[in-house]
Amino acid sequence: MAVTDRGPSGERVRKAAVKLFAAKGFHGTGIRDLATEAELSSASLYHYMGTKEQLLAGIMTECLGHLLTGARLAVAGVADPRERLGRLVVVHVIAHAVRPEETQVVDNEVRALSPETRRGVVELRDAYELLWAETIDEGVRAGAFHPGEPAVTRLALLEMCSGVARWYSPRGALSLEQLAGHYAELAMRALGCADSGPGPDLARCRAVVTRVWGAPDEVPSTGH
Amino acid sequence: MAVTDRGPSGERVRKAAVKLFAAKGFHGTGIRDLATEAELSSASLYHYMGTKEQLLAGIMTECLGHLLTGARLAVAGVADPRERLGRLVVVHVIAHAVRPEETQVVDNEVRALSPETRRGVVELRDAYELLWAETIDEGVRAGAFHPGEPAVTRLALLEMCSGVARWYSPRGALSLEQLAGHYAELAMRALGCADSGPGPDLARCRAVVTRVWGAPDEVPSTGH
Amino acid sequence: MAVTDRGPSGERVRKAAVKLFAAKGFHGTGIRDLATEAELSSASLYHYMGTKEQLLAGIMTECLGHLLTGARLAVAGVADPRERLGRLVVVHVIAHAVRPEETQVVDNEVRALSPETRRGVVELRDAYELLWAETIDEGVRAGAFHPGEPAVTRLALLEMCSGVARWYSPRGALSLEQLAGHYAELAMRALGCADSGPGPDLARCRAVVTRVWGAPDEVPSTGH
């Protein structure tokens, strides 16, 4: 009965919710929209989700959990702040590029949660952003980064990278690796990093995202 | 009866809508919420707004109009692409910092518009972004900018600058001018602009924003 | 908007609720039943009642308030416990006979209230029953009553008198005064009151009930 259930129908419910919440927003998506998309009656929906809000919370928690796990895996054992931050950027960008719906829901719908539910989600998000903040601080202390305002720069970078979810298309000119590499370069420039070195290990980051999220759903041939 | 009406009550309706649409989203805001916030009955609301959607469209059109006017005023007569782009960034950032509610509504609620209404709004937004695109192209042609991917960089910069509306507080450590100057610097770095020169004319840009939007409402002493 | 509002439609809503809650119970009465009975759309119902539960609570509070006021008026200034208790019985019986619907709702639907709402209703009911308990105690102390078990006898009498609401019909053989007088006599017998005296002032009690509740609605010619 919980949102984490995974029968064939439960999976359809989750996918329908991710798609519609991303496209129309939580409040813009009705139960009947979900039911139609999931090919179930609206009453049957309630076997798989608790309430609509619990469904949203489940999606957000899972997505943030994946993001956090991915980021930690990607930087595990990496000491150089430039490589660490580069990997954070790359994982973030790739995740937002291959999972634009989940990540947009996380970015846009926090306000739709009730205060109690929101608390847990915000804690996860804060834990994730803390990884960025710590890494930037380390880079500053190590003399690698020279941002004017570390906190402002962190926020600016996060917004910039998250924005990818809103426009990136795998059918566009850029491959995922090119995109992520470009953003890593932008980040280094923003941090005033003169010698950004060879750039983060793109392949490893890509593998981490795939490990955490599973293979992306087959890319639909139209739309986006 | 039109959305452009401006009596004392009509103004309250507009402000209520901006505040609530920004805070809870268009679909998350009910007519009664608006009525309560505007201190009118919900029936009275309909003297000032047409439908709820027309109210939203009016807010977006006005805000985008201001943004467009401000940007054009700021760069009028400026030839140097670096100074032009710097001013675009500064106006954008200041506008998003002093009018976070209107600008967030513009950024988040386009999808809530019906297709017909959306067309006009999207045209305005495209016209605005065209200013950025043209300026970046000029800079590239002039050898001032060296972005890896001009289009990607433009999108990245816009997302980054718009994000300011989500977190900037006038009670924080940064003044508007510091903030805007910092973002202009980030933009130059992102564009690979080696010699960014003295930076854009912050005072002039600030004045333009004020001219276009009027003085910001007195900053409330608490909250955000 | 509150349940105490009294426009022509609001009055209809209240009457519909009293009738249907009495006949079918709170949970057995749907919003649409209420709307049909009140000759309004179900949406319009919500102009007059808050929620269905608030409507119920309003009915109960008003009825208990009337009962309490009536009882206090009837015994005001009366010293003799026999006359006092007789009047309590008579007022109770007449009230249950002329307002069988309200009183049955009070007697049967307390459990349908949420805990918070229930508290206030139960307090009123306890205040009312306290009048009976005090009067019986006084009579015992004065040597007028000789009940085996005062508390049990009080409960037994209350149940007995409240039962009137379930079966009394003004078209039956007994007039209100006969009925009430009979119950007063039963009560005296139950309390082991050898000399019950002339019996309580029936006319005064009848007048009190009328004063408190207003004239009973014209007795419908059929049904009950």
Added chain:
Amino acid sequence: MAVTDRGPSGERVRKAAVKLFAAKGFHGTGIRDLATEAELSSASLYHYMGTKEQLLAGIMTECLGHLLTGARLAVAGVADPRERLGRLVVVHVIAHAVRPEETQVVDNEVRALSPETRRGVVELRDAYELLWAETIDEGVRAGAFHPGEPAVTRLALLEMCSGVARWYSPRGALSLEQLAGHYAELAMRALGCADSGPGPDLARCRAVVTRVWGAPDEVPSTGH
């Protein structure tokens, strides 16, 4: 599949229904409530009950059957109307005291039955009340009772005695026998019976109730 089935689970269903129908009413009790209380899935419930209404009807029929059987057993062979009525009162009171849930369901939920189902239940109830009516009439004819209004007195006594189910607790001050004896005395007083004699055979009545209903469930140590 029928309501009379009695496996271990079927018994749990019946008990759950009695408990919940008494506590929350028929319409206030959902199938899922029943399932939870009976520790079965809601689908499994349907192996033991027919429909929810048949479950209710079964409970009422059984309870009324027990009541009727008990009353007949108790008065079998007793000629004196005072002893007969005393026993009717005592059996009724004891039954309502030891089976408060079943008896409350019978008293409160008749209206929840469909007309067809209701007919049979009402017939049983009428047969039961006829025992009281006949006995009172006999007593009047024999000059033992002097009620003002026999029919009214009968109703008043029944309401009074049934009320026991709403408040009696085996953990209170009164034993079952004391309680029942007290009510028998109240009844004699109400009927104007000057010489009520030694009182009804309490032990025999208690035994009859136990025979008919089986031993009451072990009294839980808390609650009620």
Added chain:
DNA sequence: TATGAATGAGATTTCATTCAT
């Protein structure tokens, strides 16, 4: 200018029930 009254349509959620397994 302003609003109380009113509503059809629709919101989310629960209802009692069935059925394949």
Added chain:
DNA sequence: AATGAATGAAATCTCATTCAT
């Protein structure tokens, strides 16, 4: 014997909107 999956119908309540005053 037991249940997870499923659903049409209905529950309560809110929606945006209109209109007479």
